[in-house]
Amino acid sequence: MIMSHCRFRIVVVEGEGTVRRSIGAALRKEGCEVDAARSPAEARKTIDRVRPAAVLIDLDTGEKPSLELVKEIAGGKIVVLLIASEEAAAAAAEGVKMGAVRWFPKPVDVKQILRVLPDLVAEYEIRHGAKRSEPIVVGNRETDRFILGSDPKMKEVFRVVNKLAASPGSTVLIEGESGVGKEMIAKAIHYNTSASRGRFVEINCGSLPSNLLESELFGHEMGAFTDAKTMKKGLVEIASGGTLFLDEIGEMPIELQATLLRVIETKRFKRVGGVSDIEVDLRFIAATNQDLKQAVSQKRFRNDLYYRLNVVPIHLPPLRERLEDIPILATFFIDYFNRELSRNIRGLSPSARNRLQEYDWPGNVRELKNVIERAILLESDDLILLEHLPLEISTGLSEGVMGELAEEEDEFVPITLSEAERRQILKTVDWARGNKTKAARTLGISRQTLREKLKQYEAS
């Protein structure tokens, strides 16, 4: 599964021509770029020249010079792997002490090397901070936060956001599932618009009954209704000169939609109970996680308002449709929570990262952020491993199945012994909130055994 994506450069230091060629050919077949060296001295030059991700050294090319080379390069940014015959086992152990990541016994099983190599390189890069993607700053002065994304769809969004900065009056509609970053984008638009000196004001249109929402938006005059003891300014007035963010616009009561449309079009409104028009100058940004078109066809949303809002539509894709962004965001949140929680987690293990990319993310970026925070809070290792992730992510089982596992208690269901074992193990890991040491202790098995079992379940 992992084997087919060797995308890095490796130097093979091997004195024996046939072995060198066969290892080289096997690595190339997997997509690696291979440079061969016949001796440590030759290797040194090649390493300087090509700056490989990994070096594979056969200790039998001369123990002493080989170990000197290991000493020079291990612990830096290069993954050092050793090959050693039985006689050279002591030297290999010495090499590992010097910082070589691993040694393989002879005869060389190239398949075995290929199985672990990509993971080792990836893990190494994370540990040594070799790979960090640069955040894309859309400029959010208020929160001083970054909006990240390297997915082409997100880059297109950033392009539109930057363009909108020049037209402070245009209305924007942001569509996307919950947690994709709609509010963040709305703020980015506001804070990027230099012409908007006013405030960013937000309201959730689904949070209030119609009459309260109306006076919240437009304010009211003194005596407009029984409780209106004083005049009150509405959010439209407060946001004048800036931005009014209308979240969950699809939930806005239909009778208010006409009033809103009029305000957007004329930039004038009346307070509730008022007689004269008040002029405002603001940008409206609406957001929705429902399909407004469908709401229109169901007569829950006014057609004319929909078209007025839809002048500049921005669609934020769900996280599962921008896989490349997942590790970028995860790394960003790791940095963030490291600072926030005074921790020093260095990154994700390759398998944890893979899982994050396979998971469905119904709660999108918000859910990813929570998962990372939880992992950092609960764990003390320096890498986030598979076992630090919630069970539905680490095992790939849906919440439905997890629920079934939890509910089965009373009813007898005939299953095989190994299935019973599997369920017991998964339940215990869940009960221990992913803490493998605790789960293993409770189950009366070693951590190693537990890891192996879980790996097995993952694979099936």
Ligand SMILES: Nc1ncnc2c1ncn2[C@@H]1O[C@H](COP(=O)(O)OP(=O)(O)O)[C@@H](O)[C@H]1O
């Ligand atoms: N591209 C992104 N880069 C960094 N953080 C993001 C990004 N998208 C969303 N977030 C974070 O995810 C969380 C949810 O974003 P939010 O804008 O509230 O989503 P929505 O309004 O669509 O529900 C927030 O904490 C936000 O900071």
Ligand SMILES: [Mg+2]
């Ligand atoms: Mg929101």
